[in-house]
Amino acid sequence: MPDEQMTPLLDRKLVFVTGKGGTGKTTVASALALLVASQGKKVLVCEIDAKGELAGYYEAPPTGFKEKEVQPGLFAMTMDTEASLREYLKLQLRIPFVGRIGPVAKAFDFLATAAPGVREILTVGKLCFEVRDGAWDMVVVDAPASGHIIGQLAAPQAVNGLVKVGLIRTQTDWMLEMLSDPAITGLLAVCTPEEMPVTETIELAVRVREETTVQLAAVVVNRVLPELFGRQEEAVFEALTEPGLQSELDLLVGSDASPVLEAARLAVTMRRTRSTHLERLRQGIDPTVPMLYLPYLFTRSHGLRTTRQVAESLGEEMGY
Amino acid sequence: MAARDPKRKSVDPAIPRPTMDSLLATKEIVVACGPGGVGKTTTAAASALMAAVHHGSKVLVLTVDPAKRLANALGLDGIGNTEHRVPNSAFKAAGVKPRGELWAAMLDTKESWDSLISHHAPDEQTRDEILANPLYQNISGRFIQSHDYIAMERLYEIHSAAEYDLIVVDTPPTRNALDFLDAPERLADFFSSRLLRWLIVPYRSKLVNVATKPFYQISDRILGTEFMSDISEFFMLFQTMYDGFVERSQAVGRLLSDRRTTFVVVSTLEATPLREAEFFAEQLTARNLHLGAIVLNKVLPDYLQGRAGTKVAEAMKDRAEDMAAALAPAVGAGDPTLGDPAQIARVLNEVADSYLNFQVVALREMEERAALAVAPDVLATVPFFDTDIYDIAGLLRLGEKIWD
Numbered sequence: 001m002p003d004e005q006m007t008p009l010l011d012r013k014l015v016f017v018t019g020k021g022g023t024g025k026t027t028v029a030s031a032l033a034l035l036v037a038s039q040g041k042k043v044l045v046c047e048i049d050a051k052g053e054l055a056g057y058y059e060a061p062p063t064g065f066k067e068k069e070v071q072p073g074l075f076a077m078t079m080d081t082e083a084s085l086r087e088y089l090k091l092q093l094r095i096p097f098v099g100r101i102g103p104v105a106k107a108f109d110f111l112a113t114a115a116p117g118v119r120e121i122l123t124v125g126k127l128c129f130e131v132r133d134g135a136w137d138m139v140v141v142d143a144p145a146s147g148h149i150i151g152q153l154a155a156p157q158a159v160n161g162l163v164k165v166g167l168i169r170t171q172t173d174w175m176l177e178m179l180s181d182p183a184i185t186g187l188l189a190v191c192t193p194e195e196m197p198v199t200e201t202i203e204l205a206v207r208v209r210e211e212t213t214v215q216l217a218a219v220v221v222n223r224v225l226p227e228l229f230g231r232q233e234e235a236v237f238e239a240l241t242e243p244g245l246q247s248e249l250d251l252l253v254g255s256d257a258s259p260v261l262e263a264a265r266l267a268v269t270m271r272r273t274r275s276t277h278l279e280r281l282r283q284g285i286d287p288t289v290p291m292l293y294l295p296y297l298f299t300r301s302h303g304l305r306t307t308r309q310v311a312e313s314l315g316e317e318m319g320y
Numbered sequence: 321m322a323a324r325d326p327k328r329k330s331v332d333p334a335i336p337r338p339t340m341d342s343l344l345a346t347k348e349i350v351v352a353c354g355p356g357g358v359g360k361t362t363t364a365a366a367s368a369l370m371a372a373v374h375h376g377s378k379v380l381v382l383t384v385d386p387a388k389r390l391a392n393a394l395g396l397d398g399i400g401n402t403e404h405r406v407p408n409s410a411f412k413a414a415g416v417k418p419r420g421e422l423w424a425a426m427l428d429t430k431e432s433w434d435s436l437i438s439h440h441a442p443d444e445q446t447r448d449e450i451l452a453n454p455l456y457q458n459i460s461g462r463f464i465q466s467h468d469y470i471a472m473e474r475l476y477e478i479h480s481a482a483e484y485d486l487i488v489v490d491t492p493p494t495r496n497a498l499d500f501l502d503a504p505e506r507l508a509d510f511f512s513s514r515l516l517r518w519l520i521v522p523y524r525s526k527l528v529n530v531a532t533k534p535f536y537q538i539s540d541r542i543l544g545t546e547f548m549s550d551i552s553e554f555f556m557l558f559q560t561m562y563d564g565f566v567e568r569s570q571a572v573g574r575l576l577s578d579r580r581t582t583f584v585v586v587s588t589l590e591a592t593p594l595r596e597a598e599f600f601a602e603q604l605t606a607r608n609l610h611l612g613a614i615v616l617n618k619v620l621p622d623y624l625q626g627r628a629g630t631k632v633a634e635a636m637k638d639r640a641e642d643m644a645a646a647l648a649p650a651v652g653a654g655d656p657t658l659g660d661p662a663q664i665a666r667v668l669n670e671v672a673d674s675y676l677n678f679q680v681v682a683l684r685e686m687e688e689r690a691a692l693a694v695a696p697d698v699l700a701t702v703p704f705f706d707t708d709i710y711d712i713a714g715l716l717r718l719g720e721k722i723w724d
Contacts, residue, residue: 020356022355022593164547166541168544169544195710229670232657233670235658236651236663237667239651239655240647240668249643252643252647255635256632259624260633260675261671266621269706273708301590
């Protein structure tokens with residue numbers, strides 16, 4: 001596959017967004033959906049972990065299993081495996097007594113807790129179903145964090161390994177086909193230039209390749225700090241912090257300049273520590289996988305304003 | 321300021337405020353929890369280390385997924401499930417002589433499950449059958465929630481062995497921070513469930529009554545008979561361990577609410593993780609679990625909040641050219657290439673901008689901290705360290721910030 005041209009991220013139909021906790025996975029997922037919608041396309045964004053946070057990224061009221069339009073052309077939903085099962089029984093299997101399904105659903109919920117992969121397959125199934133039968137240009141998934149994503153993406157294989165016959169089996173086959181097609185499905189890994197997120201992203205890339213059939217479509221490096229100085233400028237900065245010069249500077253600004261200089265030093269060291277992690281990331285990820293860099297946002301940390309800013313940066317990084 | 325929990329006792333000013341020092345001197349189990357990516361593992365390791373160094377205790381830190389360099393520092397590389405003493409050489413390198421002992425172990429879910437089965441299985445044949453069952457292999461290897469249960473189970477086992485004065489547990493990253501709390505109970509429910517028996521019956525007796533018939537029809541149609549019988553075999557085997565399991569998971573539940581156990585919620589001051597941490601702290605209190613401390617990590621330095629700094633930064637931006645011209649001779653004194661006033665002005669502008677940018681973040685953090693809606697016994701703040709923490713010296717630096 002390496003010699004094949006990578007399908008551009010925005011041309012795919014199903015994009016899973018994952019990342020280590022705290023790296024901005026939901027921010028990137030919501031921004032990606034907003035970016036696609038801003039190009040006049042119809043997008044569904046689905047939150048897998050029912051924390052009910054996604055809606056906040058669009059300043060919208062909490063979302064449910066039934067999708068709701070939260071921005072023009074952009075619909076949001078929250079995954080609910082039981083509702084997904086009900087829908088599946090009704091639409092796919094034409095099970096007649098859906099109305100009286102209470103205890104059966106309960107038993108299935110129980111079974112889903114016991115039999116791994118059942119819950120995951122209901123999630124992946126709903127998403128694949130939306131891609132196949134829904135009128136979406138793209139389905140963006142705010143997927144589980146990188147520690148759990150493999151189980152999610154590998155669910156069809158896991159179920160295939162356990163279930164040899166039956167309707168589930170025929171269903172997993174077409175899902176697997178969809179997930180394995182890099183022209184349709186892709187994984188977006190969100191990372192920050194810090195030790196653990198970088199390590200986890202590199203490990204994730206390996207596991208995705210070895211244990212799933214989904215292609216890693218891109219890595220988003222989030223919260224990249226601006227570079228304050230070039231080499232010459234850094235030498236000037238070092239000179240300014242020497243005691244003699246600093247007292248001259250103190251006189252010029254009419255007060256103690258050290259907090260400001262210290263803050264700049266902190267920013268420089270932070271950036272330097274981070275750039276070594278960034279280098280490690282570049283070394284550890286297949287060079288054909290595009291890297292998208294998003295700047296650290298100082299002014300706001302959440303809400304629609306942030307989503308919009310991230311969407312714009314994402315668009316710029318992809319050349320739109 | 322945040323409203324205090326009405327159930328909480330009022331604070332007598334004559335009694336000294338509890339600290340991390342006093343908390344760790346009192347408790348036998350510390351559970352570090354909180355959202356992902358906030359420094360939970362480092363905080364757990366630093367707390368354990370401090371207790372070993374200062375209290376002379378024999379301390380175990382049970383971690384889930386430490387950064388590679390930290391694992392190396394703790395001597396955990398390639399060790400897995402067994403407990404391992406952090407060598408004295410690691411302390412020597414950091415210039416400390418601990419009064420106690422620091423031990424470390426990693427949590428290997430699969431290995432822990434296997435040993436749990438071996439422990440509970442009534443005989444060797446049942447044990448082997450369970451270990452070979454495809455469903456079991458899937459559950460122990462992949463089943464997401466099994467991490468949560470096994471972490472607590474392992475904790476119970478180690479505590480019961482009474483080998484340590486203090487055990488600090490780093491909780492696994494969960495979809496929901498509360499999962500591991502519910503895990504013992506959920507497992508007990510699971511095995512004691514009537515549904516479970518109902519599920520197995522037809523495959524055992526081939527007797528299906530009218531009420532349950534639709535369920536089996538659907539399950540066979542969807543999952544196939546073979547899979548359903550795999551499932552029922554698995555549960556039948558598990559039934560043999562039922563009493564042991566339920567008893568054990570109830571004991572794990574009791575241990576978590578024991579007076580000797582405390583919870584330390586770790587977070588940063590960023591809005592999203594902090595909300596999650598807050599929710600978690602509230603839940604602990606609601607369940608009558610002991611919220612010992614909140615540790616706020618990666619907090620930006622205080623000097624960023626100062627108004628004096630703001631004035632300096634603004635003056636630098638307003639008069640960058642004049643200042644640069646005045647400073648140029650001195651800056652260029654050592655190296656003439658540095659004496660270009662335009663370049664100096666650029667540097668001053670960058671420096672000032674950077675301060676003002678980070679100040680916005682620091683002010684937001686200050687506000688978030690003031691608005692914190694929970695009141696733990698100990699609220700500790702750890703400043704932002706400009707390098708990663710990967711050795712005993714680094715852990716000590718962090719530990720000292722939370723200690724008193």
